[in-house]
Amino acid sequence: MSEDKTPSHPVFAAIYDPVMEHAEDSLLREIRESLVEDMKGTVLDLGAGTGAMFPYFKRATDQELSLTLHAIEPDPHMRRRAVQKADELNLDIAIQPEGAQSLPYADDSVDVIIASLVFCTIPDVDAALSEVARVLKSNGEFRFLEHVQADGWLAHVQTAVNPVWRLGAAGCNLDRDTATTFKNDDRFDVIELEELSIGVPPVAPFVRGALVPR
Ligand SMILES: C[S@@+](CC[C@H](N)C(=O)[O-])C[C@H]1O[C@@H](n2cnc3c(N)ncnc32)[C@H](O)[C@@H]1O
Numbered sequence: 011m012s013e014d015k016t017p018s019h020p021v022f023a024a025i026y027d028p029v030m031e032h033a034e035d036s037l038l039r040e041i042r043e044s045l046v047e048d049m050k051g052t053v054l055d056l057g058a059g060t061g062a063m064f065p066y067f068k069r070a071t072d073q074e075l076s077l078t079l080h081a082i083e084p085d086p087h088m089r090r091r092a093v094q095k096a097d098e099l100n101l102d103i104a105i106q107p108e109g110a111q112s113l114p115y116a117d118d119s120v121d122v123i124i125a126s127l128v129f130c131t132i133p134d135v136d137a138a139l140s141e142v143a144r145v146l147k148s149n150g151e152f153r154f155l156e157h158v159q160a161d162g163w164l165a166h167v168q169t170a171v172n173p174v175w176r177l178g179a180a181g182c183n184l185d186r187d188t189a190t191t192f193k194n195d196d197r198f199d200v201i202e203l204e205e206l207s208i209g210v211p212p213v214a215p216f217v218r219g220a221l222v223p224r
Contacts (some may be wrong), residue, residue: 051121
């Protein structure tokens with residue numbers, strides 16, 4: 011069953027950008043750049059947060075004038091900051107309050123869906139992936155950057171600290187095997203999957219990649 015409860019994390023929203031600033035500059039910049047490479051048509055940012063992808067979208071729209079940008083972000087505190095960032099950047103992006111489990115878009119209507127650091131938090135991963143499969147065009151692409159469960163001793167640590175972590179990190183889970191979930195979904199083919207040697211335990215490793223409809 012889909013989880014429809016609206017997330018609301020004012021403190022997390024307030025500290026997100028300052029806490030992430032160093033990682034954004036030193037670790038995530040190149041990966042975020044790769045997520046927006048050669049985009050065309052209609053793009054959807056799934057769980058936009060405070061708009062971390064927006065500066066990259068801005069540069070992409072400067073190069074590809076025909077891009078149409080959409081985002082969803084269910085947490086009103088994150089969404090307010092995303093709207094503000096879009097205004098500051100003068101970025102034309104339609105930001106909706108729905109969650110990934112019920113996307114407000116027609117079947118077969120989106121060319122590129124981007125999920126960055128969001129499948130750790132989405133409560134109903136199956137419902138969200140079904141929605142990605144529904145709205146993505148048959149020649150579209152689902153691109154992602156996620157932190158996932160580690161192997162070995164770190165996996166045990168992640169499982170042990172996860173209940174506390176979830177409380178402090180707005181429902182984020184350290185112990186999701188998201189890459190395997192994506193690989194095993196028979197509605198998609200994996201066209202790229204890379205484990206990244208970034209991250210600081212317990213938030214490690216990261217994966218980046220892309221799926222296309224089968
Ligand atoms: C760690 S933040 C990442 C935000 C942004 N994508 C980034 O790269 O910084 C995770 C985001 O997922 C959002 N989220 C929570 N539940 C969601 C859902 N059901 N559908 C979509 N996004 C959701 C949270 O509100 C939060 O803004």
